Amino acid sequence: MLEAPRWSQRNWAKIHRGWIVPLVLIVAIIIANNLLLAGSSTSGQPLTYGGLFTGLLNFVLLIGLLAALVFLIIGIVGLIRAMLRSRGIYTKRERRELENYEYRLKYRADARLAAGRTLEQLLNGQVPQSFVDWSIPFDQDEAPFARAQFGYARFYGTDAQWTSGGLVMFGGPMLLAGSLLASAAVSGSNKNRALREAAEQWREGQLVDGIITNRRFIAIRADGEVLSFWYEAISQMNFSLDTHQIILRFHDTAPLFIEGDDTDVLAVYIVAGIHGDNGLRQHPELEPIRSAYGQIAA
Incomplete structure (x- = not known):
């Protein structure tokens, strides 16, 4: 936020x-x-x-x-x-911080208005302005309409692995008993840490280069891997446009967390791809976009 x-x-x-x-x-x-x-x-x-x-x-x-x-x-x-x-x-540092904050506020306001214009164009049967991107192969009925950086994370668990801390011990009974207890404590600690790290949680947090099309969200990760998240594969979507965050769950892959100043337009295309015109008109999570754009248009 x-x-x-x-x-x-x-x-x-x-x-x-x-x-x-x-x-x-x-x-x-x-x-x-x-x-x-x-x-x-x-x-x-x-x-x-x-x-x-x-x-x-x-x-x-x-x-x-x-x-x-x-x-x-x-x-x-x-x-x-x-x-x-x-x-x-203000000091120079304070002025820079204030200018950056004011720029972000204006950018978010402009992005919300742009999302409102996109929503209106889709409702009127118009095709929003797309751009050319030769790095990604698109389907014939698909076009890229926005590109920006987003915060990105995935929610999943992994297999837990830990070492038992096996020891070769020599000595009297008391020394052996103490060593066994210490080894068991270390093994238990390693196991608990491994289980915590393997539990389901948000992972892979990073900035990605995101491309928004009329059919999917494309995330180009920092390692260069390109991931496609098709709107038709979404099983549940949670928007928090006030904090510019989106969580998407899918039928066949791990949930996706997206955060950024351009999440408004992504939300518009997701709703359009899943619910069509009816969703653009009535989906409650798009109300901030409809209200902001309606006030300006009036």
Whole structure:
């Protein structure tokens, strides 16, 4: 999910707490130190609990005072930075982060509008603008309509393998018994770790080059392997367009997780390929696309 830079999410209560709390601690430490000095210097005699303890306590108060001063400086700097940001004054790093965030927001908004236009064209019986890609063989009734990077993962388990940690042991009965117990513990740990790693979970997480056609989603993995996920083979689909995530389950292969700024148009083609015009008009998961495009078109 796209989030604004943390420093842009101003929490004034937290910002002011960053310098007020250290300041209060400094005042409290100074008062405590003065009281300690006043008590220990009466008639030039140390406190009854001993000069060593008094010196140690003074040292602890000094360390606390220095730490509070450091946090006070940090808090004041944070306050100044927050006030400058509220007036549109940023460091170079902050400006880059803010520009990147604003670019991503605009890109997602444009991608949603593009998905809305695609939806409208499909409903009107028009063919959206395709592009030429000579690297992938397409069927005669198939054309590529979008290409972008997506987050990619698959959900499956593997066979568990582990070693029992066999040992050749020599020694007395107590030594042999201890060695056997240690070997059993190591073997059990290896087994549990292997079972956890083999359990069904999301794997192969990576960025892929994705091609969206009217019949399938093509994922070109980092190792160059090309995988095709045909819409007609989908058994279940879960869209979360607010977070730009899609999970697809298939009749004959492991589930697929897709994430990216261009998932809206992919969702449109998936619904069109499975449910046709009726799905484009009524599928509830496409409502964000229909609403956004309808508001602009109006």
